[in-house]
Every structure is written in C-alpha cells, then in structure tokens.
Amino acid sequence: MFALSLILAALLIVIDQCLKVVVNKNIDLGKVIEVIKFGDVKVFSLTHIRNSGAAWSIMAGKTWFLVLLPVIVCIAGIIYMFKIRKGSKLELISIAMIISGGVGNLIDRVRMKEVIDYIKFELINFPIFNFADICIVIGAILFCLSIVLADVKKSKAGKLDSEAVKDNG
Numbered sequence: 524m525f526a527l528s529l530i531l532a533a534l535l536i537v538i539d540q541c542l543k544v545v546v547n548k549n550i551d552l553g554k555v556i557e558v559i560k561f562g563d564v565k566v567f568s569l570t571h572i573r574n575s576g577a578a579w580s581i582m583a584g585k586t587w588f589l590v591l592l593p594v595i596v597c598i599a600g601i602i603y604m605f606k607i608r609k610g611s612k613l614e615l616i617s618i619a620m621i622i623s624g625g626v627g628n629l630i631d632r633v634r635m636k637e638v639i640d641y642i643k644f645e646l647i648n649f650p651i652f653n654f655a656d657i658c659i660v661i662g663a664i665l666f667c668l669s670i671v672l673a674d675v676k677k678s679k680a681g682k683l684d685s686e687a688v689k690d691n692g
Contacts, residue, residue: 574638
C-alpha cells in the first residue's frame, strides 16, 4: 500500500500542476470568471492570483519558511507512511494527500516564489485557493478521521477482550 500511496501522491501533484498551467495560460492575472451565480449573488468563481504567502497572504515574503516547512512535513510524512505501510489504508491515503498538496504548492514556490491560486467561494470572505490546498485539507480531515476510527476500533477490541476475560473467569 506504501507504493500505491506514493503513486496517488504523484498523480495528485500532476493534476495540481496541470490545473495551474491551464489557469496560467487561460485566465489573465486578476481576471474573475463567474462560474455559479444566482441573480446578483455570486457563489463560485475562478480567478487567477499569485500568493507569496499562505492563506490570506499571511507570511507573505517568508518564502524560505514556506519552502522549508513543506519539505520537512513531506519528509516526515514519507517516513511515517513507510513505517505504517501495512497499516490503515485511510491513514496512508490521507498522508499521501497532505504530501501531494504540500509538494504541489512547493513546486510553485521554488519555481516562481509564489503560488497560483484560482478557486474562489464568493459567499464568504475566504482566501482564494487551489487544488493542492484542497488535497491538504481533505488529507488532514481524513487523517483525523483515521485516528478516531483507530481509537474506536481499539476501544471495541479492549471491551471484547475484557468481556472474554469475564466469561472465562
């Protein structure tokens, strides 16, 4: 499952980079394309911006940190994935998604010193984001879910073991 997780991460990185190429070539910097709109209410748009920071442009200009952090997280993630390679598939997939998102944005930061963002929800004041960001968030949610599920499974196994001891005693 370790190799499949790495393949999944690589595939997600390719998708992220391809989407960014399409945005870069087809949407002028700063242009907004309304995708979903109900009357005067904008819901979802595509727009092409560059972000030298993280969400809401925090840490803008701190490229060295925004390069170093995902490198460390990715290395730690790959090592962890290797250690649990025969473990939970959900956990492996979640880490692969986090790694893919980190690498996808890392490629932009190393190549251009900024990240291409293009997905915008108009209904709320939320940062414009990209596919790599989606991978990181979904991966983090799935990782938390895998921990909860593992804890529930362990708890149930512990109850079954204690019930078996009572039955035998």
